[in-house]
Amino acid sequence: MSTTNRKQEALNYHAKGRPGKIQVIPTKPTNSQRDLTMAYSPGVAEPCREIAKNTDDVYKYTAKGNLVAVISNGTAVLGLGNIGPEASKPVMEGKGLLFKIYADIDVFDLELDANNVDDFVKIVKALEPTFGGINLEDISAPTCFEIERRLKAEMNIPVMHDDQHGTAIISGAALMNACELQGKKLSEIKLVINGAGAAAVSCTKMYLLLGVKKENLVMFDIGGLITPERIDLDDIRLEFATQRKDITTLADAMKGADVFIGLSAGNLVNQDMLRSMAPNPIVFAMANPEPEVAYDVAIEARQDIIMATGRSDYPNQVNNVLGFPYIFRGALDVRATAINEEMKLAATHAIAELAKKPVPEAVNLAYNAKNLKFGHDYIIPKPMDQRLITEVSMAVAKAAMESGVARKQITNWDAYVEELRTRIGANDKLMRNLSDKAKQAPKRVVFAEADNYKILRAAQIVKDEGIAIPILLGNVEKIKEIIQENNLELGNVQMISTLIDPPHLEEYAQYLYEKRQRRGITPYEAKKLLRDRNYYGACMVQFGEADALISGLTKNYVSTVKPALQIIGTEPGVSKVAGMYMMITRKGPLFFADTTVNVNPTTQDLVDITVLVERTVKQFNVTPRVAVLSYSNFGSNDGEVPEKTREAVSILHQQYPDMVVDGEMQANFAMNSDLLKDNFPFSNLNGKAANTLIFPNLESGNIAYKLLQEVGGAEAVGPILLGMKKPVHVLQLGSSVREIVNMVTIAVVDAQQKEQAQNTADYL
Numbered sequence: 001m002s003t004t005n006r007k008q009e010a011l012n013y014h015a016k017g018r019p020g021k022i023q024v025i026p027t028k029p030t031n032s033q034r035d036l037t038m039a040y041s042p043g044v045a046e047p048c049r050e051i052a053k054n055t056d057d058v059y060k061y062t063a064k065g066n067l068v069a070v071i072s073n074g075t076a077v078l079g080l081g082n083i084g085p086e087a088s089k090p091v092m093e094g095k096g097l098l099f100k101i102y103a104d105i106d107v108f109d110l111e112l113d114a115n116n117v118d119d120f121v122k123i124v125k126a127l128e129p130t131f132g133g134i135n136l137e138d139i140s141a142p143t144c145f146e147i148e149r150r151l152k153a154e155m156n157i158p159v160m161h162d163d164q165h166g167t168a169i170i171s172g173a174a175l176m177n178a179c180e181l182q183g184k185k186l187s188e189i190k191l192v193i194n195g196a197g198a199a200a201v202s203c204t205k206m207y208l209l210l211g212v213k214k215e216n217l218v219m220f221d222i223g224g225l226i227t228p229e230r231i232d233l234d235d236i237r238l239e240f241a242t243q244r245k246d247i248t249t250l251a252d253a254m255k256g257a258d259v260f261i262g263l264s265a266g267n268l269v270n271q272d273m274l275r276s277m278a279p280n281p282i283v284f285a286m287a288n289p290e291p292e293v294a295y296d297v298a299i300e301a302r303q304d305i306i307m308a309t310g311r312s313d314y315p316n317q318v319n320n321v322l323g324f325p326y327i328f329r330g331a332l333d334v335r336a337t338a339i340n341e342e343m344k345l346a347a348t349h350a351i352a353e354l355a356k357k358p359v360p361e362a363v364n365l366a367y368n369a370k371n372l373k374f375g376h377d378y379i380i381p382k383p384m385d386q387r388l389i390t391e392v393s394m395a396v397a398k399a400a401m402e403s404g405v406a407r408k409q410i411t412n413w414d415a416y417v418e419e420l421r422t423r424i425g426a427n428d429k430l431m432r433n434l435s436d437k438a439k440q441a442p443k444r445v446v447f448a449e450a451d452n453y454k455i456l457r458a459a460q461i462v463k464d465e466g467i468a469i470p471i472l473l474g475n476v477e478k479i480k481e482i483i484q485e486n487n488l489e490l491g492n493v494q495m496i497s498t499l500i501d502p503p504h505l506e507e508y509a510q511y512l513y514e515k516r517q518r519r520g521i522t523p524y525e526a527k528k529l530l531r532d533r534n535y536y537g538a539c540m541v542q543f544g545e546a547d548a549l550i551s552g553l554t555k556n557y558v559s560t561v562k563p564a565l566q567i568i569g570t571e572p573g574v575s576k577v578a579g580m581y582m583m584i585t586r587k588g589p590l591f592f593a594d595t596t597v598n599v600n601p602t603t604q605d606l607v608d609i610t611v612l613v614e615r616t617v618k619q620f621n622v623t624p625r626v627a628v629l630s631y632s633n634f635g636s637n638d639g640e641v642p643e644k645t646r647e648a649v650s651i652l653h654q655q656y657p658d659m660v661v662d663g664e665m666q667a668n669f670a671m672n673s674d675l676l677k678d679n680f681p682f683s684n685l686n687g688k689a690a691n692t693l694i695f696p697n698l699e700s701g702n703i704a705y706k707l708l709q710e711v712g713g714a715e716a717v718g719p720i721l722l723g724m725k726k727p728v729h730v731l732q733l734g735s736s737v738r739e740i741v742n743m744v745t746i747a748v749v750d751a752q753q754k755e756q757a758q759n760t761a762d763y764l
């Protein structure tokens with residue numbers, strides 16, 4: 001994209017629709033007169049009175065505890081310089097947006113027309129009743145140091161100048177990891193630091209804490225090398241003055257240096273300077289938006305370089321966005337009075353360690369990457385890594401408690417982790433529980449479409465995580481090619497081509513022939529059918545050569561399910577299989593059925609589907625509350641659908657008196673316990689919203705789950721095939737790697753449960 005187009009696109013992004021990037025959204029109901037009497041006069045007087053009696057109650061009755069002020073005077077906006085408070089507003093709104101999406105912290109951005117320290121401090125101090133924390137941003141040095149020092153001393157809520165400490169935390173983590181990868185010791189590296197402002201001074205102090213030696217670094221500002229002889233500098237910068245007499249310019253300093261840290265302005269470093277650095281150099285060109293040297297320019301100059309910038313469009317984004325949301329999250333959650341050195345160091349180590357852990361597939365997908373791994377192009381985590389909130393915020397909160405600045409103690413860390421995940425909509429607790437369960441006894445899963453990158457990637461993940469033992473069916477040559485091209489490590493996994501003399505062919509063909517001989521299958525045709533991997537895979541499961549079958553990524557549903565039904569069949573007592581989706585929503589999991597198989601279920605089909613679904617939900621350790629849905633509520637309408645759903649509920653009530661099920665009802669009553677209680681107090685959903693929805697037909701089930709997925713942002717796991725004698729699970733056409741991994745996990749848990757049921761039956 002040309003520079004002009006990019007500029008226009010950025011301007012349009014900010015101007016289109018409602019100008020700017022943020023808005024305020026009420027958190028309480030405002031639909032009725034009654035709601036408004038609570039939200040405003042007279043109801044609002046009650047919390048006012050309570051807070052007047054006990055100031056601390058402001059955290060109980062208002063948003064203060066989750067509200068951070070992002071405050072700037074626009075004197076050092078990114079690397080754009082002193083462009084004034086109004087011009088800084090897009091950046092401050094941007095910080096607010098990042099606080100919200102990454103850590104669910106609400107932000108008011110405040111751009112102050114206040115350049116001297118006294119004015120600035122006076123205004124910010126007066127804001128203490130409103131905010132739970134203060135994030136200072138883009139205020140130039142040296143005033144920023146004095147402003148932060150005074151505010152920290154005079155305020156009783158956490159205050160942090162992000163450009164100083166956010167950047168120090170992130171670049172400290174990145175430096176530790178880069179040194180490890182380049183085989184350098186922090187105590188020995190020679191550093192050139194370009195910039196002597198807010199970020200540079202604070203980052204340098206952090207590096208000293210991490211083990212860098214002061215005598216091994218030199219610092220430059222716009223006036224050149226910082227030396228004791230300079231008379232234009234304050235003590236803060238003179239602290240980093242070098243005694244070296246052999247250098248004057250940046251080019252001199254770069255010769256033989258191990259590390260270049262840029263926190264100054266764009267395009268100040270050239271390729272010759274980079275070539276003059278020591279072997280395996282580390283370059284963090286962090287000026288925004290233009291780094292001191294462009295990423296491409298740097299990696300063209302040196303192959304042995306570890307190169308990072310502050311930008312999101314290249315590998316290794318060393319940017320304080322990895323820090324400030326989570327540091328404040330941890331600090332707010334223990335109501336810390338400050339953000340101290342212990343908390344900053346804890347965050348630094350948590351970020352550095354996270355980079356060394358296996359990268360979740362969701363992160364690979366978000367960055368269109370195939371296999372992110374700790375290394376030259378991945379020295380710190382990616383901003384979209386949802387593990388940051390748990391790892392960093394938890395480390396910060398713990399450090400606050402241990403260092404005595406927490407006014408609130410967290411005692412249940414597991415619950416805290418769940419709370420953090422829920423905040424960012426990553427409440428996949430159920431899926432994680434299932435994954436843990438699968439790992440306790442991994443099963444052999446045969447993949448019928450293994451000559452496909454997504455399947456192989458999923459096979460790699462489930463193998464590495466100990467969820468399953470994959471068996472790969474397909475063109476073995478092609479499978480090996482894909483494995484090699486993508487650096488997958490599946491070399492020792494069993495691979496079978498159904499076309500080239502596969503094992504047990506005679507046995508499987510004989511079985512298929514015997515089962516289908518009265519349906520037109522000859523011995524020859526049975527053998528021919530087994531070339532189809534869905535037939536062969538189903539036979540493997542039937543004969544115990546595999547524990548579960550996964551297929552359907554590239555074929556339609558029927559061509560996958562039909563062979564499984566012919567070879568394996570349904571479990572005893574079940575005449576029809578059904579399909580269920582587990583919808584992972586912000587409010588927790590919901591189960592939808594039948595979304596896949598039965599086009600227009602009869603009353604008895606609805607009963608059977610409900611029984612299958614209810615049992616499966618229980619197997620997932622969730623207590624099912626089932627609503628049988630219609631467009632009618634408890635007899636309010638006549639017609640085919642209300643009548644069959646009403647009748648199904650009546651049968652369920654008679655035959656399964658312990659089942660929590662009700663209907664027929666409309667979806668809004670099923671999902672809203674207040675509505676249900678107010679209007680149908682007799683309903684036996686126990687005063688709670690339903691979590692399991694039985695739809696009257698395939699259209700409604702299918703439409704509902706797809707709408708929730710697309711508009712409601714829910715993740716759909718499924719279709720989970722219910723009622724098969726042995727585990728066969730069918731992927732949605734074009735499923736993502738994550739969806740395939742989820743289905744394999746379900747298949748393994750299904751296999752475990754079927755095995756357990758079989759063992760119990762054998763024992764009895």
Ligand SMILES: NC(=O)C1=CN([C@@H]2O[C@H](COP(=O)(O)OP(=O)(O)OC[C@H]3O[C@@H](n4cnc5c(N)ncnc54)[C@H](OP(=O)(O)O)[C@@H]3O)[C@@H](O)[C@H]2O)C=CC1
Pocket residue numbers: 075076077078079080138139140141162163164167194195196197198199200220221222223224262263264265268286287288289309310318319320321
């Ligand atoms: N990646 C990240 O996460 C972050 C990046 N940054 C970036 O770092 C830069 C500095 O920010 P910040 O510290 O807040 O701003 P400051 O204004 O406090 O500091 C800027 C510093 O850069 C120096 N400088 C400017 N031009 C040159 C030059 N040509 N040669 C040498 N030094 C120069 C200034 O020198 P003097 O003191 O003489 O004026 C000053 O010391 C910005 O580009 C900003 O975007 C900042 C925070 C986080």
Ligand SMILES: CC(=O)C(=O)O
Pocket residue numbers: 077078079138162163287288310319320321
């Ligand atoms: C990232 C940031 O805070 C800056 O460039 O100023």
Ligand SMILES: [Mg+2]
Pocket residue numbers: 078137138162163
């Ligand atoms: Mg900044």
